[in-house]
Amino acid sequence: MQETTPLIEFDAVEKVYGEGEAAVHALDGVDLKIQAGEFVAIMGPSGSGKSTAMNMIGCLDTPTAGHYRFAGIDVGALSRDQRALLRRNYLGFVFQGFNLLSRTSALENVELPLIYRGMPTKQRRLLAMRALQRVGLAQRENHTPSQLSGGQQQRVAIARAIVSDPAVVVADEPTGNLDTKTSREIMDLLVSLNRDQGITVIMVTHEADMAAYAGRIIRFVDGRIDPTVSQEAAQ
């Protein structure tokens, strides 16, 4: 990644749901640049467009107007499958609700992204075990989500996000369902991924305590970025 090309770049991005009178501007002209290797926290009141922006960053969604560029690629111009390939190769997701496959072992959950890459079973197992080790769950490989605590489930989800060695981990309220102590453990894990492996981490949170782990805080208000807060945190 060259310094001149930001990893993530929003150029007057708009996202409009519905039409006419009922139209909701979830994103209303957002300009944003995130460099590779950053740890960014996104904050803001409910309904301010944080998740909408995260879906955009994660190439799950495309702008109604404006441009979103991922490593210089205009994502809005890509087909569904091309975006899927971007996600597969460069992005990892961590969700508030963990989103693990139920009745499926931790190991198999972590293997999932590699399956779609067509990786042979043996190599897949190895990488998945390594990712589980990385999040400190090597002993729980055969446990299913229902046999794991919330914090452990989120660790499995993080292992799944990093198993394919992504450039970016996108985490929408990763600690939203967890108690403070567990939240801190998860944050420590994200920080170490960012620091030790150089993974760009973008995280939505409502809690200032958690946002404090990030290198930069971006605040959304009514589908726009609050300029004062962003500058302040950018130092």
Add this chain to the structure above:
Amino acid sequence: MILEALRLAKQAIMRNALRAFLTVLGIVIGVGAVIAMVTIGNGATAKVKADLERLGSNLLFISPGQFGPGRASSEAKPFNIRDVEALRSQLTGVRAVAPIAQKQTTIIAGSENRSTLVRGVDNEYFTAQSWELESGRLFTEPELRSGRALCIVGATVRKQLFGGADPVGHGMRVNKIACDVIGQLVARGQSGFGSDQDDVVIVPLRMLQRRIAGNSDIPSIYVAATPDADTAAIQRDIEYLLRERRTGVGGKQDDFTVRDMKQIAETQTATTTVLTGLLAAVAGVSLLVGGIGIMNIMLVSVTERTREIGIRLAIGALANQVMAQFLVEAVTLSLFGGILGTAIGLGLAWVTTGALGVPFDIDLGIIAIAFLFSGMVGVIFGFFPAQRAARLDPIEALRRE
């Protein structure tokens, strides 16, 4: 990827094993019915052919009346012994002319009794039918002329009434008439149409006419041609002769029918074919219903697993990969139904052919077709649900509880 899809399909099906089983029941029944029917039908056809070969292709069967619309064969008067004598003296190229009169009646031996077909014949019957004796002897001319109460029994009668022991020299009662058993027939098994040819008691024609039927009618006659004879020519001769004797030449329509046994067998085979065709239609409907069942359950499955699909799409599954997963699941289901149906159909056919005494031949062609069809049902009816899964929006899908 296909292996992976197969593994996922197995997993998904095993998690809802009972549901999967109920879903494929339509296909099981459809495939089972076709396999059973075709296998039994083939066996029956093979048996008819085998019977025919044994009889020789040169056996003619004469019965009174005309078969056709608005004409019952019972209206026509039966033949008599003079007709038989005329045939014997005037036909050439003929091995045997065998008059037959028969009646279903009760037979008793010791404490056993049974309702059996009693057939009155003379010795030419055995020639015409190429039916030999296991033991004992045929009737003598004086015995035939006087209509003595003697009988030759079939294998089933021997088994049922004499416990399998040689009955020759024993006595039995036929329609309350005391008879001496003088012979037993070689076992023949069942006819191609399911009736037991060995459940029979043969008596002199005169005896049956006078003491059981109470008349001197001859309801049917077999004519066996010599192997090198022209059966069609003999058939014409018989028709000419009987026409002269019964209705007079010209004018009225014949009141008798001469049929080549080969034609009869062909008619019966055709009937089997029609029946098989009908069942194939029923099976087709069953497969259709089964397919709709699969589509229904796959739609339920896609709805239940929306979140799972969302996760797969989010982490980089292509639309085709999700599509393949659900298609393979549908095809696995329907093929499972096809395999189960084939097994049950073959089992049913095995039992039935055994009971009918016809050969059990597995027709690999029809099994291949059954598999092909059940696979196709999976593809056709799995397509729409799979497409629905593949087209889900990952954001919407992930939001679903």
